[in-house]
Amino acid sequence: MMRTAFRTFTTTAVALSLVGALSACSTGSDANSSGEAGGIVYWYSGNSPERNDAVVAGFNEVYPDIEVEVLRGVTGDLTVRYAQESESNAPTADVISQTDPLFVEEGFDKDWWDTGVEPADGWPEEYNNNGDALTSYHVLELGINADAVPSSEVPTSWEQLLEPTYSGRLLLLDPRSDPGYLALLQFWSEEYGDEFLTGLASQDPRFVASNVPGSEALASGSADIMAPIGRTGAQPQxxxxxxxxxxxIEPTLGIEFHTTVSSNSPNPEAAALFFEYLTSVDGQQGFNGALTVSVRDDVEGALPRPEGMRPLMDYLPAANERKDELLGLIGVQ
Incomplete structure (x- = not known):
């Protein structure tokens, strides 16, 4: 049975909860199992609590003597914390899973990552960049409250968000909270023009910090429609x-979860085993479930990749360069 203990860290943006989980059972996995490793792995993860817990439970079935403590938060907070700890030579995290590809590049430049860790057998080579594994795609989709939006009126294009019926009834994910949401603004700008962004601003939208509270608000009926939405936040509702x-809605973008191991990990052997497990079939089933996309093609039940999902990095660099302009167009500063 998995034991869970809670500790809380606060940042200027949100509270991050640190969850330590240890399981005492043992089953097989396609990850390399030795049963000899021990200690603690500190994992910073921006994925949902349910998916993090599934990974920890599965990992502890294979490695019951390795405790995993999870610091869960939005990517912006996790990366700031990680950078501060690394630059002050006070590392905490052994492994980090977050959604900013540019942060990964910064980490390579500053030698933050262990480039020698190996993924599990069968991991697609194109998704392992010297120890940077793309462990999930979270598709940016559209959420509706079905009591307010009849099935015949569900938008089939992003442009329909500008219809007058959604004025004052629209939720938007705050583009300052995750690089993927900022990249979506650039995507919308390139597809539909900056006037689409100013049109959204004129709809008097409410901005929500992350997927979970946005999904809760949409489910409560306080809004009719939400863009974007992620299935990990919506499914519990x-x-x-x-x-x-x-x-x-296609075309769209997919938020990329990148997982890396710290080059100065306090527990490098256990961290390498955790990285290997996370890239295994079992680890990918835990990390993605049925709600997000795995880059492995042998993970049963994972969400299929939409044909119209475009690469995030086609838009993120330009989005970063235009960040202040894009935020102004959409009505946030």
């Missing part, structure tokens, strides 16, 4: 019976 639906 759907499972609870809320009238929330998720619809794929």
């Amino acid at each position: 759907i499972d609870a019976g809320a009238p929330l639906e998720v619809h794929t």
Whole structure:
């Protein structure tokens, strides 16, 4: 049975909860199991608590003597914390899973990553960049409250967000909270022009900090539509019976989860085993479930990749260069 202890860290943006989980059972996995490693792995992860817990439980079935403590938060907070700790030579995290590809590049420049760690057997080579593994795609989709939006009126293009019926009833994910949301603004700008962004601003939208509170607000009926939405935040509301639906609009982007191991990891052997497990079939099933996309093609039940999902890095560099301008167009500063 998995034991969970809670500790809390606060930052200027949000509270991050540190969850330590240890399981005492043992089963097989396609990851290399030795049963001899021990100690603690500190994992910074921006994924949902449910998916983090699934990974930890599966890992502890293979390595019951390795404790995993999870610091969960939005990418912006995790990367700031990680950078501060690394630059002050006071590392805490052994492994980090976050959604900013440019942060990964910064880490390579500053020698933050262990470039010698190996993924599990069968991991696609194109998704392992010297120890940077792309462990998940979270598709940016559209959420609706089905009590407010009839099935015949569900938008089939992003441009329909500008319809007058959604004025004052639109939720937008705050583009300052995750690089993927900022990249989506650049994507919208290139596809539909900057006037699309100013049009969204004129819809008097409410900005929410992250996927989970946004999904909760949409499910409660305080809004009719949300863009973008992620299935990891929406599914718990759907499972609870809320009238929330998720619809794929193409073209779109997928937020990329990158996982790296710290070059100065306090527990490098255990961290390497955790990295290997996370890239295994079992680890990918835990990290993605049925709600997000795995780059492995042998993970049963994972969300299929939409044909119209474009690479995030086609838009993120330009989005960073235009950040202040894009935020001004959309109505946040």
